[in-house]
Amino acid sequence: MYWEKKGPENTDRTIEAALKRAAELDIGYIVVASSSGNTAKKLVNCGRNVVCVSYHVGFDKPGARRMDEQTMKELNENGIPVLVTTHLLAGVDRAVRNKFGGVYPSEIMAQTLRMLGQGVKVCVEISGMALDAGLVPYGEEIIAIGGSGKGADTAAVIVPAHSNNFFDTKVKEIICKPREI
Secondary structure, eight states, rough: HHHHHSSSGGGHHHHHHHHHHHHHOOOOOOEEEOOHHHHHHHHTTTSSSEEEOOOOOOSSSSSOOOOOOHHHHHHHHHOOOOEEEOOTHHHHHHHHHHHOOOOOOOHHHHEEEHHHHHHHHHHHHHHHHHHHHSSSSSOOEEEEESSSSSSEEEEEEOOOGGGGGGGOOEEHHHHHHHEEO
């Protein structure tokens, strides 16, 4: 499925398409990118194991977390763990770029994935992050839901690899994404 434009107006249809495909393929895990928790909340009681991946503390400003405590508590109470950690394709490479300039391998990898759309890059990234944290099973297909800013507009079936074996990641299907990149 292709959405005409990217953005949060696709969130409900993206979740619907992801859940439909999860049922068809009997996939038990969904990993969703959600900075505020609003997209993750839409997956409460969806019948799948859901993992929410959010921005790392300090993403916006030193010491600050984007998702508020109440939302994190609510998601956890509803069985959705929230992973707050460094982005797989940023981390120290971004720090070196910010300090000294230049482009580094993980940023090249991220930019390459963006050729398929920001949401596809996010899906690949959060899948590996969730696997590295032990929140999804190794070697199994999962569904990842990401977006191009706020909300969700992309979903994919992925077999994630740990970050130290990143190139073993398999994007099996792109369920939906915006045509606009």
